[in-house]
Amino acid sequence: MAGVKLCRTLACRRTQVFILRSYSRSSTFVCSDIINRPARYFSTRNAHYDLVVIGGGSGGLACGKEAVQLGAKVAVLDYVSPSPRGTVWGLGGTCVNVGCIPKKLMHQASLLGEAIVDARAYGWVLPEANAIKHDWRVLREAVQNHIKSVNWVTRVQLRDKKIDYYNGHGQFENPCTVKVVMKNGKEHTLTASHFVIAVGGRPRYPDIPGALQYGITSDDLFSLENPPGKTLVVGAGYIGLECAGFLNGLGYDATVMVRSVPLRGFDQQIAGIVVDEMKSKGVTFLMKCIPLSVEKKGDGKFLVSWTNTTDQSTHSDIFDTVLFAVGRKALTKELNVEVAGVKTVSESGKIIAENEQTNVKHIFAVGDVLHEKPELTPVAIQAGKLLAQRIFNNSKVQMDYENVATTVFTPLEYGTVGISEEAAIKKYGEDEIEVFHAFYKPTEFSVPQRNVKNCYAKVISKRDDPQKVLGLHFVGPQAGEVIQGFATAMKCGLTMNQLQSTVGIHPTVAEEFTRIYITKRSGEDPNPQSCCS
Structure with missing residues (x-):
């Protein structure tokens, strides 16, 4: 193969194993064309895999576990560089350790504080307000204990599935080889027929003193x-x-x-x-x-x-x-992806890929490390699973990045699926869309007389029949639970006629979507007149 130099061989019984030290820059380079030996032919310091996953977060783990189910020999590399403050964590990635999971637990702690205030109005006899205090250290310990339990379960899953786990920092030496430096300084050289980069990203710091x-x-x-x-x-x-x-x-x-x-x-x-x-x-x-x-x-x-x-x-x-x-920056520079020939966006470090495949044929990427893809854990998981199916099971199913639902867990949650009003206007024109909206009163807010002025639902649709729904937006309690079901409806091509003909569950906040009928164009008051209006 032009541009490829084979150097250093390992005598392993009746075969020779070639380790690549230099390589072709061509995007058609395929490792399995050169190295395609079963793992038993390699020493413990030099191992070959069907798939090496770089990054032990949700997307990488999902891809690796799916690949193993399909008979592939898989290795997972995961290493957490300390934050400037010195913080490190275990296996599982951002979501488990410093993202979705601890965030949701602390959000729940905050909601419980509001519930304590509401409880008095519902007849609960509680100590005086100044006697009710929150203990940060108790919450921190509870959250960290939960995270550690997830770290442990994840390690056990890898062992049970016979996935080789390297708790070390990996760097490409060429398109087919990754060197892993373990925490104890020991080094391993891994080759693979396929690589998946799933390293996510880390927070940025502004360039200011201090x-x-x-x-x-x-x-x-x-x-x-x-x-x-x-x-x-x-x-x-x-x-x-x-x-x-x-x-x-x-x-x-x-x-x-x-x-x-x-x-x-x-x-x-x-x-x-x-x-x-x-x-x-x-x-x-x-x-x-x-x-x-x-x-x-x-x-x-x-x-x-x-x-x-x-x-x-x-x-x-x-x-x-x-x-x-x-903002966040992808951890691709630390992997030496340029040595492997993988193209990235210079400012963000994110990888440019089509259907998770980079410009290097046998190197893929999933999750937050991808350019212009939703930075969401379920997206990474789904993309990882489907990628493994395509690589090892000849599947043709691609990841669908459209109409992905998400929720912002602010005190009053914001759940959304589909596009924003601004995006709809830009894409279709203001005269071609209809915006339905309504404020509403959650029943559970009535007794403690909580503020309801910001409880709001909005549906954006095409104006022409059958008024296909383009986006749903919901601000209110349990917004994540509300929007999840409607996300499925969106995948099925939800229309305003279908939404308005759906009988809601009363009294819930989710039913507000089924009762929505006032349009912004009409100029009518979107505020409710009663709980059943």
Whole structure:
């Protein structure tokens, strides 16, 4: 093969095994053309696999486990580089350790605090309000114990499925070879017929004085030894708003610094409603602001300076914790993917791929490491499973990235599936879409007289018959549970006629979608007149 040099051989009984040291840059290069020997021919330091998965998160593990079920010999590499603060965690990836799972548990803790307040109105006799306190350390320990249990179960699953697990840092040496440096310094050389890159990403830090030295990210928040206290959250994406929301609900002063708009990429009317609700609960928002510096004071607190980009004024305040949620960067540079010839986006490090296949034929990628794909755990899992089916079972089923539902777990949750109103207007034109909307009153909010002004549902559809639904947006309690069922309906081509002819379950918040009939175009009042209106 042109451009390929074969050097160093290993004598293994009656065969020779070739380890590639240089290689062709061609995207048609296939490892199995050169190395296609069963694993028994390789030493423990030099092993060959049908599939090597780099990254032990949800997508990589799903792909590896599916591949094993189909008879493949699989290895999984996973290594967590310490955060600037020194935080590390176990097998399972971002979702399990520093993402979805601990976030949802702390969100639940916050909701329980609201439920305690509501309980008095429902007749529960409780201690005086000042006697009810939250203990951060108890919550932290409970969350970390749960995470560790998931880490352990994941390790056991890999062992039971006979997947080789390397708790080490992998780097490409060429398109067919990965060198793994274990935590104890021991090295392994792995070759494979196929590779899957599933390393996700890590939080970015702004390039300002003191950010790296004194700031934390979501990598650190869930394992903080001490209560976070007065916290500045820099960034207003879903991670920033979720963290600010549950910290406020747990009783800590929370401030969100917004550079441009909150929840960029989501429906902006809904984003405004979410922010209004958080403000009503006591979260402070600094709009159109960017941080300038973080300085540690003698008492251990942090002086943060920032500028308002509207009037160029500068401000500062003291905080106990500074949490950066300003985006994430894919961990591809650390893998030496350029040595393997894999193309990435220079700014984000994300991999450019079509149907999870990179420009190098036998190297694939799933999950958050992919360019312009939803950064969601269920997406990575589904894509990983389907990829394994295509590689090892000749399946033709591709991952469908359209109409993927998600929920932002702010104090009043925001669930959505489909496209935003802005995206619908841009794609179809304002005259070609219809927007149905309604405010509503959750029955459970009535007795404690909780604020209902931000409970809202919106359906975006085509204007012409049969008025195919393009997007659903829901702000209210249990939004994630509500939107999941409608996501299936969207996959089946839901229309407004079908939605409005569905009999709802009363009294639930999910039924609000089935009762929606007022359009923005009509100018009618979308506020309810009664619980059954």
